[in-house]
Amino acid sequence: MTHLTTETRMADLENLRALSRDLRMRIIENSHRTGTPHLGSCLSCADILTAAYFEFLRIDPGNPRALGRDRFILSKGHAAPALFQILAMRGFFPDEWLADYGQNGSLFAEHPPTPHQLAGIEAATGSLGHGLPMGLGMALAGRIQQEPSRVVVLLGDGECNEGSIWEAAMLASAQKVSNLCVVIDFNKWQATGRSREIMALDPLAEKWRAFGWDTHEVDGHDMAATLAALNRFAEGRGKPVAIVAHTVKGSGVSFMEDDNNWHYKIPSAGEVEAARAELGVRR
Amino acid sequence: MRNAFADEVTRLAQRDKRVVLLSGDIGNKLFDKLKDVGERHFLNCGIAEANMIGVASGMALCGLRPIVYTIAPFTTTRCFEQIRVDACYHNAPVIIVGTGSGLSYAELGATHHSLEDLAILRTLPGMTVVAPCDVTELREALSAALELDGPVYIRIGKKGEPPVHAGKIDFRFGRAIKVREGRDVALLVAGTIAPEALAAREILLEKGISAEVASFHTIKPLDTLYLDAAAGRFRLLVTLEEHGRIGGFGSAVAEWRANSGCNVPQLILGTADRFMHIIGDQVFARAEFGLTGEQVAESVIVALGS
Numbered sequence: 001m002t003h004l005t006t007e008t009r010m011a012d013l014e015n016l017r018a019l020s021r022d023l024r025m026r027i028i029e030n031s032h033r034t035g036t037p038h039l040g041s042c043l044s045c046a047d048i049l050t051a052a053y054f055e056f057l058r059i060d061p062g063n064p065r066a067l068g069r070d071r072f073i074l075s076k077g078h079a080a081p082a083l084f085q086i087l088a089m090r091g092f093f094p095d096e097w098l099a100d101y102g103q104n105g106s107l108f109a110e111h112p113p114t115p116h117q118l119a120g121i122e123a124a125t126g127s128l129g130h131g132l133p134m135g136l137g138m139a140l141a142g143r144i145q146q147e148p149s150r151v152v153v154l155l156g157d158g159e160c161n162e163g164s165i166w167e168a169a170m171l172a173s174a175q176k177v178s179n180l181c182v183v184i185d186f187n188k189w190q191a192t193g194r195s196r197e198i199m200a201l202d203p204l205a206e207k208w209r210a211f212g213w214d215t216h217e218v219d220g221h222d223m224a225a226t227l228a229a230l231n232r233f234a235e236g237r238g239k240p241v242a243i244v245a246h247t248v249k250g251s252g253v254s255f256m257e258d259d260n261n262w263h264y265k266i267p268s269a270g271e272v273e274a275a276r277a278e279l280g281v282r283r
Numbered sequence: 284m285r286n287a288f289a290d291e292v293t294r295l296a297q298r299d300k301r302v303v304l305l306s307g308d309i310g311n312k313l314f315d316k317l318k319d320v321g322e323r324h325f326l327n328c329g330i331a332e333a334n335m336i337g338v339a340s341g342m343a344l345c346g347l348r349p350i351v352y353t354i355a356p357f358t359t360t361r362c363f364e365q366i367r368v369d370a371c372y373h374n375a376p377v378i379i380v381g382t383g384s385g386l387s388y389a390e391l392g393a394t395h396h397s398l399e400d401l402a403i404l405r406t407l408p409g410m411t412v413v414a415p416c417d418v419t420e421l422r423e424a425l426s427a428a429l430e431l432d433g434p435v436y437i438r439i440g441k442k443g444e445p446p447v448h449a450g451k452i453d454f455r456f457g458r459a460i461k462v463r464e465g466r467d468v469a470l471l472v473a474g475t476i477a478p479e480a481l482a483a484r485e486i487l488l489e490k491g492i493s494a495e496v497a498s499f500h501t502i503k504p505l506d507t508l509y510l511d512a513a514a515g516r517f518r519l520l521v522t523l524e525e526h527g528r529i530g531g532f533g534s535a536v537a538e539w540r541a542n543s544g545c546n547v548p549q550l551i552l553g554t555a556d557r558f559m560h561i562i563g564d565q566v567f568a569r570a571e572f573g574l575t576g577e578q579v580a581e582s583v584i585v586a587l588g589s
Contacts, residue, residue, distance in 0.1 A: 115373070116373070134340055140326070140341075141347050142345065149345075167331035
């Protein structure tokens with residue numbers, strides 16, 4: 001708790017936890033209603049998204065393209081169903097916009113559209129390994145233009161298979177880019193199996209350290225710890241910051257947790273209600 | 284052409300704070316004067332082209348005007364998906380420059396040949412594809428690219444390319460420039476192989492064939508106004524490029540012909556559908572693919588005779 005800002009008091013933490021439960025419920029309901037997959041991937045980063053959007057990021061939904069704003073890039077673009085919900089919760093657009101989710105002609109589906117199409121989105125991701133290079137470019141632009149922007153890029157552990165992630169990691173380190181932070185949603189799974197078995201991912205934190213990043217491991221479902229790590233980044237470490245967030249795929253719903261079937265599975269009406277009961281979120 | 288490129292970028296950076304040159308670890312001394320303008324104008328991104336395109340796109344989305352520079356195959360085919368997604372899908376105003384394009388680096392082997400770049404990049408929505416024929420066009424193209432609100436690819440040569448234009452030119456993307464007048468045949472040329480077209484024109488003149496030479500510095504968008512007019516004026520349209528015959532400038536003109544109903548025949552001159560497994564200089568490599576002025580003239584004569 002040493003790095004927790006004074007504003008982030010216990011009551012605020014409780015409020016953030018309630019928001020992340022709401023976010024989880026919205027994601028699950030939306031998956032059921034629209035048949036959108038990647039539920040497990042969305043739930044594993046729900047607490048990180050809540051910490052970022054409701055506490056850390058200096059962004060203004062009323063002026064979403066403000067110069068010098070912080071930027072958040074969901075590099076694991078397949079968790080867009082979570083991003084769309086939190087942007088709506090944060091007021092970037094009204095909930096009604098999500099009514100046509102997944103239908104022909106909608107902006108909302110499985111991956112984020114471009115920033116030109118939807119304010120609040122900073123990069124159209126979906127092809128893995130793109131968000132970090134683009135975020136690095138934004139961080140460098142902030143430095144060149146002497147703007148206070150901080151850039152947070154959320155990576156998947158599976159996404160760390162991509163070579164472009166490590167290309168960006170080396171350049172960011174060489175350039176001592178201190179306004180760039182990656183959070184790795186380390187849920188230990190990728191589409192078809194355990195991420196540490198498919199590629200030699202371990203030791204993941206050691207890899208980021210070896211690439212010259214100021215690296216910390218946190219429980220990615222511990223709101224206080226996640227915020228503390230983000231706030232520590234904001235103090236400026238003189239180098240880029242990597243937060244390896246240990247998470248559980250499908251986190252928050254017992255029958256989804258650590259079950260990789262929920263990478264693609266769509267919940268039934270009964271499963272939605274069971275999840276609602278567990279999360280304690282009212283209809 | 285490389286020196287003119289570095290000189291022009293330096294000049295642009297002096298008046299435009301947005302300009303940043305991203306190098307893929309080449310041009311060590313080439314950009315010293317640019318670095319003198321200010322640290323903010325130069326970034327060596329290392330030998331990591333996929334990342335370099337992403338970084339450039341992120342910068343462009345924040346209001347900078349990045350110019351990405353490395354050897355043509357490495358800044359095009361190597362990182363095509365990053366160009367597609369990061370630059371084009373986001374309509375990010377990134378200027379991608381491929382140096383040593385075509386057969387400029389013939390002696391370095393096929394890894395360094397760039398005979399597919401025009402083909403693949405013109406498939407991308409929103410991408411402007413440019414092949415200046417000389418340094419005059421290159422300087423104009425860079426200024427014009429900075430005014431454009433989307434991605435641009437510019438392929439350039441190496442050094443010592445002869446000038447094609449004697450004086451000032453009227454340069455606009457998508458508008459070909461007539462270099463020599465002619466009546467019988469139109470020699471439409473894209474890029475630094477233009478001098479071979481001029482040489483071919485002289486040989487054809489001796490045989491009583493009058494050839495117009497036009498520099499199609501922009502492959503996309505294509506100058507259909509010129510082509511529509513040319514359709515009624517010539518017996519043969521010849522396209523010449525230092526690039527594969529599949530998918531490049533010649534193909535773009537063939538697509539225009541198919542859609543326009545033009546019934547003037549077209550001769551597509553470019554490199555054959557094969558890798559070059561022997562080495563040689565650029566002149567040797569052009570001859571291997573039938574692209575010297577003499578060979579071009581011969582091909583035109585054969586086409587006219589049939």
